[in-house]
Amino acid sequence: MRRESERKESLADIISQINQLLDKHKLVENLVYKQQQPKQNLIKNLVSKQNLNKLKKLLDELHPADIADILESLPIDQRIIIWDLVKSENDGDILLEVSDSVRQTLIAEMDNSELLAAAEQLDTDEIADIAPDLPENVLQNLLENLDQQNRERLESTLSYPEDTVGALMDYDIITVREDVSIEVTLRYLRKLGKLPEHTDKLFVVDRYGSILGVLPFKKILVNDLNLYVREVMSTDIVTLNPDDTADDAADAFERYDLITAPVIDANRKLVGRLSVDAVVDYIREVAESDKLSMAGLKEDEDLFSSIWKSVRNRWAWLAINLITALIASRVIGVFEGSIEKVVALAALMPIVAGIGGNSGNQTITMIVRGLALGQINNTNVRNLLYKELGVAILNGVIWGSVLGIFAYLLYGNILLGVVMTTAMLLNLILSAIMGVTIPMLMSKYGKDPAVGSSILITAMTDSGGFFIFLGLATIILI
Amino acid sequence: MRRESERKESLADIISQINQLLDKHKLVENLVYKQQQPKQNLIKNLVSKQNLNKLKKLLDELHPADIADILESLPIDQRIIIWDLVKSENDGDILLEVSDSVRQTLIAEMDNSELLAAAEQLDTDEIADIAPDLPENVLQNLLENLDQQNRERLESTLSYPEDTVGALMDYDIITVREDVSIEVTLRYLRKLGKLPEHTDKLFVVDRYGSILGVLPFKKILVNDLNLYVREVMSTDIVTLNPDDTADDAADAFERYDLITAPVIDANRKLVGRLSVDAVVDYIREVAESDKLSMAGLKEDEDLFSSIWKSVRNRWAWLAINLITALIASRVIGVFEGSIEKVVALAALMPIVAGIGGNSGNQTITMIVRGLALGQINNTNVRNLLYKELGVAILNGVIWGSVLGIFAYLLYGNILLGVVMTTAMLLNLILSAIMGVTIPMLMSKYGKDPAVGSSILITAMTDSGGFFIFLGLATIILI
Numbered sequence: 001m002r003r004e005s006e007r008k009e010s011l012a013d014i015i016s017q018i019n020q021l022l023d024k025h026k027l028v029e030n031l032v033y034k035q036q037q038p039k040q041n042l043i044k045n046l047v048s049k050q051n052l053n054k055l056k057k058l059l060d061e062l063h064p065a066d067i068a069d070i071l072e073s074l075p076i077d078q079r080i081i082i083w084d085l086v087k088s089e090n091d092g093d094i095l096l097e098v099s100d101s102v103r104q105t106l107i108a109e110m111d112n113s114e115l116l117a118a119a120e121q122l123d124t125d126e127i128a129d130i131a132p133d134l135p136e137n138v139l140q141n142l143l144e145n146l147d148q149q150n151r152e153r154l155e156s157t158l159s160y161p162e163d164t165v166g167a168l169m170d171y172d173i174i175t176v177r178e179d180v181s182i183e184v185t186l187r188y189l190r191k192l193g194k195l196p197e198h199t200d201k202l203f204v205v206d207r208y209g210s211i212l213g214v215l216p217f218k219k220i221l222v223n224d225l226n227l228y229v230r231e232v233m234s235t236d237i238v239t240l241n242p243d244d245t246a247d248d249a250a251d252a253f254e255r256y257d258l259i260t261a262p263v264i265d266a267n268r269k270l271v272g273r274l275s276v277d278a279v280v281d282y283i284r285e286v287a288e289s290d291k292l293s294m295a296g297l298k299e300d301e302d303l304f305s306s307i308w309k310s311v312r313n314r315w316a317w318l319a320i321n322l323i324t325a326l327i328a329s330r331v332i333g334v335f336e337g338s339i340e341k342v343v344a345l346a347a348l349m350p351i352v353a354g355i356g357g358n359s360g361n362q363t364i365t366m367i368v369r370g371l372a373l374g375q376i377n378n379t380n381v382r383n384l385l386y387k388e389l390g391v392a393i394l395n396g397v398i399w400g401s402v403l404g405i406f407a408y409l410l411y412g413n414i415l416l417g418v419v420m421t422t423a424m425l426l427n428l429i430l431s432a433i434m435g436v437t438i439p440m441l442m443s444k445y446g447k448d449p450a451v452g453s454s455i456l457i458t459a460m461t462d463s464g465g466f467f468i469f470l471g472l473a474t475i476i477l478i
Numbered sequence: 479m480r481r482e483s484e485r486k487e488s489l490a491d492i493i494s495q496i497n498q499l500l501d502k503h504k505l506v507e508n509l510v511y512k513q514q515q516p517k518q519n520l521i522k523n524l525v526s527k528q529n530l531n532k533l534k535k536l537l538d539e540l541h542p543a544d545i546a547d548i549l550e551s552l553p554i555d556q557r558i559i560i561w562d563l564v565k566s567e568n569d570g571d572i573l574l575e576v577s578d579s580v581r582q583t584l585i586a587e588m589d590n591s592e593l594l595a596a597a598e599q600l601d602t603d604e605i606a607d608i609a610p611d612l613p614e615n616v617l618q619n620l621l622e623n624l625d626q627q628n629r630e631r632l633e634s635t636l637s638y639p640e641d642t643v644g645a646l647m648d649y650d651i652i653t654v655r656e657d658v659s660i661e662v663t664l665r666y667l668r669k670l671g672k673l674p675e676h677t678d679k680l681f682v683v684d685r686y687g688s689i690l691g692v693l694p695f696k697k698i699l700v701n702d703l704n705l706y707v708r709e710v711m712s713t714d715i716v717t718l719n720p721d722d723t724a725d726d727a728a729d730a731f732e733r734y735d736l737i738t739a740p741v742i743d744a745n746r747k748l749v750g751r752l753s754v755d756a757v758v759d760y761i762r763e764v765a766e767s768d769k770l771s772m773a774g775l776k777e778d779e780d781l782f783s784s785i786w787k788s789v790r791n792r793w794a795w796l797a798i799n800l801i802t803a804l805i806a807s808r809v810i811g812v813f814e815g816s817i818e819k820v821v822a823l824a825a826l827m828p829i830v831a832g833i834g835g836n837s838g839n840q841t842i843t844m845i846v847r848g849l850a851l852g853q854i855n856n857t858n859v860r861n862l863l864y865k866e867l868g869v870a871i872l873n874g875v876i877w878g879s880v881l882g883i884f885a886y887l888l889y890g891n892i893l894l895g896v897v898m899t900t901a902m903l904l905n906l907i908l909s910a911i912m913g914v915t916i917p918m919l920m921s922k923y924g925k926d927p928a929v930g931s932s933i934l935i936t937a938m939t940d941s942g943g944f945f946i947f948l949g950l951a952t953i954i955l956i
Contacts, residue, residue: 003742004718004730012855019857065733073853075861097733186699195696197735200678217695218673221664240482252482254762255543257675257755259737264481276754277735280761284732287765288847297840303848304861307868314840314869321836322877325829326884332825333888339817339824346817346824347810351803353828354940358799358933362775362792369766370781375551377490379497383553383782390785391792399800406804410811454932455836462832 011066014058018070021051022078056085064090068097071106075304080109088114092121095130101302103133112138116145124150125170125272128157165249166242168282169263169272172196175205178212178230182223185215198275200259204233210268213237239264240274246282251374253279290372293451317452324459328353331463335470338478344411345473348420351403353465356427359395360457363388363435368449371439385436392432396425419476423469427461430468434460489544492536496548499529500556534563542568546575549584553782558587566592570599573608579780581611590616594623602628603648603750606635643727644720646760647741647750650674653683654707656690661703663693676753678737682711688746691715717742718752724760729852731757768850771929795930802937806831809941813948816956822889823951826898829881831943834905837873838935841866841913846927849917863914870910874903897954901947905939908946912938 059067059082067086071079071094083106086094091110095103095118107115115138119127124146131139131154143151153171160166174195176185185202189195201216213233223232238252240263252258253276263272301313332339332349339345367384370376376384404421408414438456439449537545537560545564549557549572561584564572569588573581573596585593593616597605602624609617609632621629631649638644652673654663663680667673679694691711701710716730718741730736731754741750779791810817810827817823845862848854854862882899886892916934917927 004716004722004726015855016857063733069852072851073855073858075858189699190701193700195700198737199696200737217699218677221667221695221698222671222673223668238482244482248482254755254758255541259676259678259754276737276758277732280732280754280758283758283761283765287761287768288851290765291768291847292843297843301844303844303853303858304865307865307872310865310869311872314837314873317840318833318836318873318877321833322829322880325832328832329825329829332828333822336821336825340821343814343818344811346827347807347814349824350810350828350831350940350944351800351807354803354806354936355796355799358796359792361932362795365770365775366779366781369769373550373766374547375781377493377551379494380551380553380781387782387785387788391788394785394789395792395796399796402800454839458832462828466828 011069014062015070015073017058018055018082021055022081052081052085055082059085060087064093065097068094068102071098072102072302076105076306079105079304083109088117089121091118092126096122096126099302100133101305103130105302107133107135112141116141120145123170123172124153125157125168127154128167131158160242163246164242165240165244165246165263165274168246168249168278169240169242169274170278171272172199172275173262173270173273174199174202175209175270176202176215176229178204178206178228178233180229181225182220182227182229182232183225185220185229186225189220198260198277203262203270203273204229205270209270211239211262211264211270214262237262241265242271246279247286249274250279250283250286290450293448317455320452321455321459324455324462328459328462328466331466332470335466335474338470338474341478342416342473344407344413344416345470348407348416349466349469352420352423352427352469353462355399355424356431356461356465357458359392359428360431360435360461361454363391363432364439364453364457367436367439368453371443371449376440381436381440385433388432388436389429392428393425396428400424400428413477415476416473419469419472423465423472426468426472427465430464431457431461434464489540489547492540493548493551495536496533496560499533500559530559530563533560537563538565542571543575546572546580549576550580550780554583554784557583557782561587566595567599569596570604574600574604577780578611579783581608583780585611585613590619594619598623601648601650602631603635603646605632606645609636638720641724642720643718643722643724643741643752646724646727646756647718647720647752648756649750650677650753651740651748651751652677652680653687653748654680654693656682656684656706656708656711658707659703660698660701660705660707660710663698663707664703667698676738676755681740681748681751682707683748687748689717689740689742689748692740715740719743720749724757725764727752728757728761728764768928771926795933798930799933799937802933802940806937806940806944809944810948813944813952816948816952819956820894820951822885822891822894823948826885826894827944827947830898830901830905830947831940833877833902834909834939834943835936837870837906838909838913838939839932841869841910842917842931842935845914845917846931849921849927854918859914859918863911866910866914867907870906871903874906878902878906891955893954894951897947897950901943901950904946904950905943908942909935909939912942 067090071082074082079102091114095106098106110118112135115134119130119134119138119142122130127142134142143154146154157167157169174192176188201214203211204213204215205211213235214237215229215233219232219234238256238258238261240249240252240261242263242265249261252261258276260273260275262270263274265271297313297317301310305313335345367376370384400421403424404417407420408417434457438460439453442449442453540548545568549560552560557580569592573584576584588596590613593612597608597612597616597620600608605620612620621632624632635645635647652670654666677695679692681689682691682693683689691713692715693707693711697710697712716734716736716739718727718730718739720741720743727739730739736754738751738753740748741752743749775791779788783791813823845854848862878899881902882895885898886895912935916938917931920927920931
C-alpha cells in the first residue's frame with residue numbers, strides 16, 4: 001500500500017540519489033578524461049559500473065509513470081544515461097507517459113529492434129499515441145506484425161485527427177446480448193478471468209453489433225440472478241461518435257460524471273469505448289498547451305529542449321511581436337515633431353499603452369475562457385461587449401483621472417493632464433472592443449482564440465495607445 | 479440514449495428558443511409599460527404566462543448540468559427569470575454545477591426555506607461545496623437538521639482548506655471484512671440494492687476500521703465464489719490522506735489511472751474516498767483559474783458579473799500595473815535630456831521593452847508549467863537558467879541585429895544601430911534571468927507562481943529595457 005504523500009517524498013529522495021550518482025559518474029569520467037592511462041580506465045569502469053548498478057536498482061523499483069517523471073526533469077545527457085538503465089520491459093509504458101518532446105529524445109536513442117519490442121508491449125490504442133514519433137519503417141514493421149483485427153484498429157485510430165474521440169478511444173469492450181440472464185453473464189465473466197482496465201460496465205449489443213444499452217457492474221452485482229440483461233440494462237446513456245471532438249467528450253464526462261462511454265458509428269454499431277483516464281490525460285494536456293499557446297509557445301518544447309529547438313519554437317511569435325513593435329515604433333515616428341516640442345510625451349506614452357494592454361489582456365482572457373466553456377453565443381455577445389465597455393469606461397475615468405493629475409503635478413501643464421486622461425479612457429475603450437472582437441473573430445474563422453491572443457491585443461493597444469495619446473497631444477498641445 | 483453530438487445541437491436550439499421566448503416576454507412587458515391600461519395588463523399576463531409555460535416545459539426536460547450551462551451564458555436579468563422557472567427539485571444539483579460567481583447570483587434570489595430545501599437534496603460532501611455561498615443562518619439550520627454522522631462529516635469537510643483531499647472527498651464507501659467469502663459479499667451487495675455513484679470497489683477494513691486492501695468489482699465478478707475476500711483483494715493500492723493537496727491527488731489519479739481511492743487518517747483508519755469525478759472537476763477548475771490568474775483576474779467573476787464587481791476584481795493588478803508603468807515612465811523621465819537631443823530614441827525604445835516582455839513571458843510560462851508539473855528542483859534549476867540564457871543570447875544576437883540594421887537604415891546613424899542591438903541583447907538576457915527567478919522565488923516563498931507573473935515580468939522588462947536602451951544611448955550617442 002502506498003501513501004501518495006510518502007510517494008512524493010521518496011521520489012524526491014530517489015531523484016536526489018540519482019543526481020548524486022550521476023555526479024559521481026561524471027567525476028570519474030572527468031578524472032579519466034584528464035589522465036588517459038589504461039589503469040585509470042580500469043578503475044573508472046569499476047567505479048562507474050558500481051554507480052550505474054546502484055542507479056539501476058533504484059529505477060527497477062519504480063512505477064513507469066514515476067520513471068517518466070524523473071526523465072522529464074533531467075537535462076538531456078543525464079536523461080539518456082537513465083534511459084539506458086531502465087528495464088526494457090518498461091520501455092513501452094514509459095514512452096507512453098512522457099511528453100511528446102521528451103519521447104522524441106528517448107526514441108532517438110533506440111534502434112529499430114528496441115523500438116519494435118517496446119511498441120509490442122502496448123495496446124493498439126496506446127501504440128497509436130506514440131505512432132507519430134516512431135520512424136516510418138518501425139511503424140510499417142509493427143503494422144505487419146499485428147493480427148488483422150489489431151492492424152485495422154490501429155489504422156483506424158491513426159486515421160482520426162488528434163483531438164477527436166476516434167483518436168482517444170480504446171477497444172477494451174466486453175459485449176453481452178440482451179436475451180441472456182444475469183447468471184449466465186456472471187458465468188461468462190468468470191470464464192474470461194481477467195477484465196480490461198477501467199471496465200465498469202458491459203455493452204449490450206444486438207446480433208449486428210448495434211448498441212442497445214449498457215450493463216454497469218453495479219447492476220450485475222445487486223440484481224436478481226434470474227433477471228435478463230434486457231430487464232436490468234440502462235438505456236438512458238450517453239454515446240459518442242469517433243468524429244466528436246475530444247473537447248465535447250470531455251465536457252460530457254465532466255457533466256454526466258462518466259467512467260466509460262460507448263463510441264458508436266453512424267449505424268449505431270459499437271466500435272470502441274472512451275474511458276475517463278484518456279479524458280483526464282486529455283484535459284491535462286489541453287490545460288498545459290493552452291497556457292503555452294497564450295504566450296505564443298508550441299507544445300513540443302520540454303524544459304530541457306536544446307537551445308536551438310527552443311529558439312525555433314519561440315521564433316514565430318517573437319517575429320510577429322517584432323513586426324507589431326515596428327509598427328508601434330513607426331506610429332511614434334510620425335509624431336517625432338511633437339515629442340521634440342514636448343519631451344514629456346515620451347515619458348508618458350508607455351503608461352497609456354501599458355495599462356491598455358493589461359486591461360485588454362484581462363478582457364480577452366475572460367472571453368477566451370467563455371468561448372472554451374461554450375458560454376458565449378450570438379445572442380449574448382452584445383451584452384458582453386456592453387459589460388466590457390462599461391468596465392473600461394469606469395476604469396478609464398478613475399485611472400485616467402489619477403494619471404492626469406499625476407501628469408499635471410509632474411509637468412505643471414493642465415492640458416497635458418487632460419490629454420493623459422482622455423487618452424487613457426479612449427485606449428481602454430479600444431482595448432475592451434478589441435478584447436471582445438479578436439477572440440470572437442478568431443473563433444468564427446475556426447482559429448483557436450487562445451493562440452497568441454495576448455500578443456495580438458498588446459499590439460493593438462500599443463499602436464493604438466501611442467496614436468491616441470500622441471495624436472491628442474498634437475491637436476491640443478502643439 | 480443520447481448522442482453527445484446531438485445534445486450540443488439541441489442545447490443550442492433550446493438556448494435560441496429560450497432567447498426568443500425571453501425577447502417576446504420583454505416585448506410584452508415593454509408594451510404594457512408604455513400603455514398602462516388594465517386590459518393590456520390582462521393580455522400581457524396571458525401572453526407572458528404562455529411564454530413562460532413553454533419555457534418551463536423546455537427546461538423540465540433538461541439535465542441539471544445543461545440547465546447550469548444555460549444559466550451561465552445568460553445575462554443576470556434573464557438568468558433570474560429562468561432560475562424561477564426551474565423545477566425546485568433540481569435546485570440543489572444546479573447550484574452544485576454552476577460556477578461560484580453564478581451561484582451567488584442565484585442564491586441571492588432564494589429565500590431561506592428554498593435554500594434549505596435545495597441543500598437537503600444534496601449529499602454531505604456536495605453541501606460542503608456550496609456551503610461557503612450559503613447565508614450563515616441557513617447553514618446553521620442545515621447542520622441542525624442533519625443526523626449526527628452527517629453533521630460530523632459536514633463539519634469535518636468544511637474544516638479542510640479548499641484545495642485538499644479532505645475538502646474533495648466523499649463518504650460513499652462500502653466496506654467489507656477480509657474473512658468473508660465472495661459469495662457472502664455478493665449476497666450483501668444484493669441486499670443493499672443500490673450502490674453509490676462511481677462505486678468500482680469495496681474497501682476491506684479490519685474490526686477497527688483500518689484499511690487492509692480493496693476489492694474491485696472486477697475481481698468479485700471473475701473470481702470463484704468460495705474464495706475469501708482476503709485471497710482476492712488487492713493490497714498494492716494508493717491511499718490518500720485528508721491533508722494531501724488536491725494537486726498531489728490529481729497527479730496520483732492521472733499517474734495510476736484511478737477511479738476511486740481510499741482516504742485514510744494517520745492511524746490508517748478509512749475516513750472517506752476520493753472519486754475521479756471530483757478530480758476531473760478540480761483539474762478543470764484549476765486550469766481555468768490558472769489562465770485567469772496569469773492575467774491578474776480572480777475566479778469569482780463570471781461573464782455577466784456586474785460592471786462594478788468586475789472593476790473590483792480587476793482592480794488590484796491594474797493598480798500594480800499602474801505603479802510599474804509609473805516607474806517605467808520615471809525611468810524615461812531621467813533621460814528626457816537625451817530624448818530631446820535624439821528624438822529617434824522615443825520611437826525605438828518601446829521595441830526594446832516590448833520584445834523583452836514577450837520573450838520574458840515565454841520563459842516564465844515554461845517555468846511556471848515546469849513548477850506545476852513538479853519537474854523543477856534545486857538540482858536542475860541551474861541548467862534551466864543556462865538554457866534560457868542561451869535562448870536569450872541567440873535571439874538577442876539575431877533579432878538585435880535585425881533591429882540594429884532597421885534603426886540604421888531608418889535614421890542613418892550607425893551608432894544608433896549599435897545601441898539598439900546591444901540594448902536588445904541585454905534586455906533579452908535580463909528577461910531570461912527574471913523569467914526564471916521570479917517564479918522560482920514566488921514558489922520558494924509559498925506564493926502561486928502563476929498569479930500575475932505576466933504583469934511582473936513585463937514590469938521588469940519595461941523599466942529595464944528603457945533604462946538599458948536610454949542609458950546606452952546617453953553614453954554612446956550623447
